[in-house]
Amino acid sequence: MSVVERARRVLPGGNTRTTLFVPPHPPYAVRGEGAIVTDHTGHRVIDCNNNYTSLIHGHARPEVLEAAFEAARSGTAFGLPTASEVALAEHVRDRTGIEQWRFCNSGTEAVLMLLRAARAYTGRELIVRFEGSYHGTGDAVVSPGAPGVVPGSVLVLPQNDLPALRAAMRDHGDRVAAVLIDLMPNRAGLTPADPAYVAELDALTRQHGALLAVDEVITFRLHEGGLHQRYGIRPDLVSVGKVIGGGFPVGAVGGRAEVLSPFDPQTPDGVSWGGTFSANPVTMSAGLTALRLFGPAEIAELNRRGDELRSRLRDAGVAVRGSGSLLRLMAADTTKLWWSLYERGVLAGTNGLLALSTAMTPAHLDHIADAVIATLRSGSAEHR
Ligand SMILES: Cc1ncc(COP(=O)(O)O)c(C=O)c1O
Known part of the structure; x- marks a missing residue:
């Protein structure tokens, strides 16, 4: 029996946290290392959810x-x-x-x-x-x-x-x-x-x-x-x-x-x-x-990277809000947005939230920008 089937037997709707549910069911995380999460199928994603903004240094610093x-x-x-x-x-x-x-x-x-x-x-x-x-x-x-x-x-x-x-x-x-x-x-x-x-x-x-x-x-x-x-x-x-x-x-x-x-x-x-x-x-x-490990210099640098990512997305026509290291993608269908980003290797919040961590490198940020732009261009998530 899969973990999802087992979950549905013992947890209402197979779920413990409403905030991370995406239909039909979210993948299961098995490992986090720095900016990367690996799920139960072996798929690797850049973690822009960071347990809803809490993992400021990513995983396992x-x-x-x-x-x-x-x-x-x-x-x-x-x-x-x-x-x-x-x-x-x-x-x-x-x-x-x-x-x-x-x-x-x-x-x-x-x-x-x-x-x-x-x-x-x-x-x-x-x-x-x-x-x-x-x-x-x-x-x-x-x-x-x-x-x-x-x-x-x-x-x-x-x-x-x-x-x-x-x-x-x-x-x-x-x-x-x-x-x-x-x-x-x-x-x-x-x-x-x-x-x-x-x-x-x-x-x-x-x-x-x-x-x-x-x-x-x-x-x-x-x-x-x-x-x-x-x-x-x-x-x-x-x-x-x-x-x-x-x-x-x-x-x-x-x-x-x-x-x-x-x-x-x-x-x-x-x-x-x-x-x-x-x-x-x-x-x-x-x-x-x-x-x-997250003093004024680190805060300023992470906020700068967030501002840069936001500008880059806006320049490409993406509807994005937020400030510093917190970004929010505004999409009409957040479930489609979530899956489309996930398939492209980016783990977002189920409402389109992206939270940066100090574990991210410039290459990760490039990947995130490309994935968001490709998702919105593919029409899998129209702007709201
Ligand atoms: C502004 C704000 N207050 C309170 C909470 C609740 O925190 P927790 O999920 O740790 O109970 C959250 C969670 O996202 C939040 O964003």
Whole structure:
């Protein structure tokens, strides 16, 4: 029996992660090495998915693996804290200027923790977020009408619509715990937020005593301290994940000590939040090593390569969006696009997302450009 048939017997639809499903079923990965993934048929592809943007150095970067092995040899998880969580927190504090951090196992969990912190700190309930942005799978951040969802007190606004934001803050501002924004939402097409809009959002949250929360789970890779630093804002809370775990499960919320104080176990009536595997030393050590290898020079170089690839694609008539090392191909039929690229040796996100890694060489980037151009010229994915 094939692995696909076996999967369909024991997993609903043969699937664990909706985000990587492509009909009739995706191939199975068997090996990752640098920029290359080999699937169960022996087909080799350049990895532009990078586990949905998280593998900033591609697969099996020796220094990151060595850090993970070294940590694992001394124990993979403990019922005690380890110094590795302190070291990673110090590193992200120094990168961002954001005072305190609390780790968890995914971006979804980071956003849940961020919302809990915002509500606990302000004593308010209402969360404002934006249409089309993905913040993981918590009830408060998915489509309010979706099956099984109990959304709670959440207001969803169109992003970049200033009159709608002003009206919402005028009518509800004093009930808003936090406004949660992704400054370049992938699901919404990877279009960077308008700086004038973000400046007004910043001012309005302050005026109404609401917290400004930036979801940097994807965008942290674009700037040493996260994309918000390009906007010159100082969010009260940020959620991060993906690249900070060096390829292992991770999430974190960062903020001022005062705002995160509800998590202090000695705070009376504080927030009780555990997590059996949160801040495990394997993730913390791999993450710290991956981030140390991704400083300002590496970030700038990867962003430059992304900008160059985007220009090259645009010059060839491809509809492409994004910024720096994150690109999004805009196609009417993303399934056709995905398969067509895959057959040409490129693994994309199922929505047309391309995330570059430091493991890619100029030859890989040439191959990616040629594959995208050939795919769109072949008509297997019309522009949207
Ligand atoms: C902006 C953003 N927030 C949160 C998440 C959820 O992260 P995770 O998949 O690690 O739960 C994602 C995942 O893609 C994301 O892009």
